[in-house]
Amino acid sequence: MSHTNPSQGYGPAQAGGAAPQQPAPQYAAPGYVPAPGTAPNAGFAPVPGHASAPNFGGPQVPLKSFVATWLFAMLLGVLGVDRFYLGKVGTGIVKLLTFGGLGIWALVDLIITLVGKRTDKLGRPLEGYEQHKKLAWIITGVWMLLGVIIGAVNGATAGNRVPAAMPEVSQPAAEPAAEVEEEPAAEAPAEEPAEEPAAPVEEPADDAASWAADTYGTFEPVTQQGSGDSIVELPAGAGIVTSSHNGSANFIVQVLDASNGSTGDLLVNTIGAYSGTAVYGVSAFGEGVRLQVTADGAWELTIAPVASAPELAASGSGDGVFLYGGDAGAAALTHDGAANFIVQQHSDDFLAMGLLVNDIGAYTGTVPIGAGPSVVTVMADGNWTIAVQ
Helix, strand or coil, X not given: CCCCCHHHCCCCCECCCECCCCCCCEEECCCCCCCCCCCCCCCEEECCCCCCCCCXXXXXXXXXXXXXXXXXXXXXXXXXXXXXXXXXXXXXXXXXXXXHHHCHHHHHHHHHHHCCCCECCCCCECECHHHHHHHHHHHHHHHHHHHHHHHHHXXXXXHCHHHHHHHHHHHHHHHHHHCCCCCHXXXXXXXXXXXXXXXXXXXXHHHHHHHHHHHHCXXXXXXXXXXXXXXXXXXCCCEEEEEEECCCCEEEEEEECCCCCEEEEEEEEEECCEEEEEEECCCCCCCCCEEEEECCCEEEEEEECHHHCXXXXXXXXXXXXXXXXXXXXXXXXXXXXXXXXXXXXXXXXXXXXXXXXXXECXXXXXXXXXXXXXXXXXXXXXXXXXXXX
16 A cells, blocks of 8 residues: 655655655746745745856946036047047048048037937947036137137237238328429429339238248158159148159058057148148147158158148138238138139138138138138149139
8 A cells, every 4th residue: 555755745655656746946027926835835936047147247448527528529529539539430430531520520429418319339328418408518619719809809909900900001102292392303202102002912922931931840841753652752841742643543642659549630631633722730639750651552642841832722622731921811712623622711820710721622601711821732633723812
């Protein structure tokens, strides 16, 4: 006769002495909650991989700071630092090589950051936007308004310098007027002051060249020739580079600092044959010590001081660098090319707004130009004209 052992939970022994069967292990279904007033079932174990398993999800990557992203976009956006900070290395490199998309890309990224639409590489919002957005908008607005005001003040101050020299020309004409009745022959010297205004016409170019020599330094021009990729050492100070290339692929000339990092001066970035002049060191973020040349054909570079640049020409073709020593006024410009047409005015006042034109394709328009002395750079792929009124 068979017996049941209650303490073991077995059923009656089966005929033939078969071993008793163990109850199957049970696992708690996801979301299982014991009924109120009942103890959890000790026979249930968490399902592997369920949220109740230890170490679920792993460590979380912290969010990127809105304040840091905003400051990088406002102050170093042309170098792509904001995109590097957010982990977007690919677009950061493109932004760096294009100098912030010639400033346009940098401005767009700054606006996107201020309106709270900026995300990191994982698509997550920035931390601290709601707490700091108001202060960021105020500081950015003041920063941009200050640049506009200082540029306007500089232009007005430069324009006031012209009347100060005019009384010297008119004074000699006043003396003969008192002696007209007694000595008519003495009126002959009155013609001499009329010849004096012709002399100052030549002075602006001399003043601009002297200013450029004092501001950017001088050195003996250097000419280098080569073929393919190369490195060319630069003289100390800023300068202009006249380049030519007869290849059919990329031709790139950029300025590097002592650590071989970019200074922000991308002098040439084109494909195929090229001939033109560009300036370096007048608005760079570092001191250039060498040029990196990328080419597939023969090239020639002539490096000369900024003071050797010619006066602002009335017309030209392609890239060029000029000195402007005239007064503030209006500049009427035209361009018949199909690619970028960019005209900038550089002076020793880095807060002055110097971007005169930034367009693509054919262009006709009139824009304000600040008083000299200054350096005017032209980037164009076709014929252009500049008439200062």
